[in-house]
Amino acid sequence: MTEILRYTAFSADPEGGNPAGVVLDASGLDEAGMLAVAAGLGYSETAFLTAPPAGLGAPEGRGFTVRYFSPKAEVPFCGHATVATAVALAERIGPGELVFATPAGTVPVSVTATGTDGDGTDGGGGLRATLTSVEPYVEEVGADDLAEALAALGWPEADLDPELAPRIAYAGARHLVLGAATRARLADLAYDFARLEALMRRLDLTTLQLVYRAGRDVFHVRDPFPVGGVVEDPATGAAAAAFGAYARELRLVPADAVLTLHQGEDMGRPGVLTVELRAGDPRVRVGGAGARIV
Missing domain, CATH: 3.10.310.10 (Diaminopimelate Epimerase; Chain A, domain 1)
Structure with a gap:
């Protein structure tokens, strides 16, 4: 069964910001399946992760292919779902550098722990993600x-x-x-x-x-x-x-x-x-x- 996570982005409060769906392992879903999940969830976007393409240049275990679906269609890039996904990953593999291969291009994301102990580790705060856009x-x-x-x-x-x-x-x-x-x-x-x-x-x-x-x-x-x-x-x-x-x-x-x-x-x-x-x-x-x- 596909695990669908729910995260908000641009707020440390789950009641604020923009909610996004996050599927960390979408390898069993085709495009129709991804759209169905996004439509069923009803958020403006849901992010779906699969293995990275060759040559992405990400640190080991920290590169992913990401696709984004609204309830009606795929979109080339979604910032809030990128932030939500990065936070979800950092909770599991730790803060640091991530690289996402998206339909719009390669998007690096850096995740840091707020309220850190000075060495980048979480000192009781939350997580903050910063993405770097493709060339605008x-x-x-x-x-x-x-x-x-x-x-x-x-x-x-x-x-x-x-x-x-x-x-x-x-x-x-x-x-x-x-x-x-x-x-x-x-x-x-x-x-x-x-x-x-x-x-x-x-x-x-x-x-x-x-x-x-x-x-x-x-x-x-x-x-x-x-x-x-x-x-x-x-x-x-x-x-x-x-x-x-x-x-x-x-x-x-x-x-x-x-x-x-x-x-x-x-x-x-x-x-x-x-x-x-x-x-x-x-x-x-x-x-x-x-x-x-x-």
Whole structure:
């Protein structure tokens, strides 16, 4: 029988963050079986692990092939399920370096114990995982596509933040980034599910990354996810990585920067995502806590 674990990502509290399914041994499942497990669980994504490909370059016993399924379809990459999986593995094989071969590319993940004893061992705290994205890109969004997105959201153009220009950003999956002019605009999310899903499928988007800038390096975000069969994703690591690339491309932050993203508050599942940018490295690092859901 397939063992399905349940973990939350981007929160040390099982009631916060974004829950994900984790199947540490999916060798007995085909694609239809993985989709059935994900649909039955009902979380926005479930991660399925099998043996690593040859030449992955991971430490012995710490490399894996990972596939991600929403209740409706496979997705190329999922940040919160990556964090959840890394925490689940670290509980079994210890903190340290992991390497995941994903459909989007190779994703290194580092797991550390919080509240450590100074030598990297757990001193009674939890676990924190930080993934390094594949190389990102940012591109323009067409005027007609933007107008359709705003119509599906029910947002007048005047509700956009002029300092946060609409863009499509990628760091393993594609996301349309839209800036809200006020926190109240971000909090009031009621959209046309079918209309937004149709647009997202046409543009090959995984979520919309709706953003309110609360400070120089602090943001509140929300992620509609109709293509995955859920109204909203509570904490979205792939979108956070894409947003990091977006913030760098638009020069919203310095070349070396650490951003804090708050997500899930409006859903009653608060989570915190840390986004790190390093000068000279195009990749984006996204980290957060994780915890098992009993």
